Amino acid sequence: MTQQQIFQFFKKHLQNKFAERELNHLVRIYGEDKPIHTEEQILNDVTKLLNNQPIQYVTGLSYFYKYKFKVNSHVLIPRPETEELVDWIIKDHAKYNVSKSLIDIGTGSGIIPICIKKENPSWHVDALDVSEDALAVAEENAKLLEAKVQFYASDFLSESMPGMYDIIVSNPPYISMNEMDRMGESVVAHEPHIALFADDPLIFYKRMIEQGKNHLNPDGLVYLEINEFRKDELVELYQNCFGKLEFKKDLQGKYRMLKLSHPLS
Ligand SMILES: C[S@@+](CC[C@H](N)C(=O)[O-])C[C@H]1O[C@@H](n2cnc3c(N)ncnc32)[C@H](O)[C@@H]1O
Known part of the structure; x- marks a missing residue:
């Protein structure tokens, strides 16, 4: 099918669900990144979109920071506030060539x-x-983007981290x-619950105290994405464990990021 035919097809089936701009974006993805060409394949994806499957899962792609991820x-699905967290880390360290x-x-x-590796190739x-x-x-993403990152299968809540870190x-x-x-x-129907939910919503933050103590180098830093409603609880949790807590708002004006420094022993 040609781009024009794909656009008309999407328009016919999805115009009540997506704005023209989104339809154009979808067509561009199909043209550039997901070259499927039969009407049956496209109809299959249209059905998924009509069933509220996120576009990113249907196309298999998501754009984040400067890159395209599978x-x-x-x-x-990568979120814009996480992009802000990444940007914070990159900008914090851009001035030091260390x-x-x-x-x-x-x-x-x-x-x-x-x-982070793409922006700082010398980092481990x-x-x-x-x-x-x-x-x-x-x-797969690291391979496609040629970023040398070492991945570990590990349960953060019960296992220790594989090394010592500055960040x-x-x-x-x-x-x-x-x-x-x-x-x-x-979100609830399609995104992995293991990525979203925790019985105790602070359990990972609590575990970070012990892991930070054992795996952060002196002068190390911890950068965390946080739930906007838990700022006060996090102050209480960390104020006696880290010398400095710096909260940061996202572009929506919500406190969604926290930097911890000067771990106290
Ligand atoms: C909120 S998602 C974040 C994914 C990615 N970093 C991002 O920002 O898009 C949380 C991730 O933690 C992983 N996870 C859940 N429980 C874990 C555990 N006990 N130990 C290690 N990772 C865990 C999930 O599989 C999921 O990939």
Whole structure:
């Protein structure tokens, strides 16, 4: 099918669901990145979109920072606030020409360590996730983007980290089960619950205290994505463990990031 035929096809079936701009974006993805050409294949994808499957899972692609990543239903769809977290780390260290070691906890599709490695090729970058399916996606992305990241299958809550680091970064699961009702239907129905929910929404943050103590180099830093509603609880949790807490708002004006420095022994 030609681009024009694909556009007309999408328009016919999806114009009540997507704006023209989104339809054009979809057509561009099909033209450039997902060259499927039969009407049957496209109809199959249209059905998925009509069933509220996220576009990124249907096309298998997501754009994050400056790069294009493969995604599937085993990994969280990259979010703009995570892009801001990555940007914070990159800008914080751009002025120093010093090689660092970094680990990303709960790496999902690998977006965080891959972007950081691409911007800082001399850094040693590791990443871990408990999900082998997610790690397969992250490894594929690292290969496609030619980023040398070492991935580990590991449970952050019960195992120790594979090394010592200058920087630990994480966007952990931080949504409690009783917040599920407030979330979009498409997120709850299609994104992996292991990536979103935790019985105790602070459990990964609590574990970070012990892991930070044992695996951060002196003067090390921890960068975390956080739930906008948990700032006060995090102050309480960390104020006696780290000398400095720096919260940062995202572009929506919500506190979604936290930097911890000067770990106290
Ligand atoms: C919120 S997602 C973040 C994914 C990716 N870093 C991003 O920002 O898009 C959390 C990730 O933590 C992983 N995870 C969940 N429990 C874990 C555990 N106990 N140990 C390590 N990783 C875990 C999930 O598989 C998921 O990939």
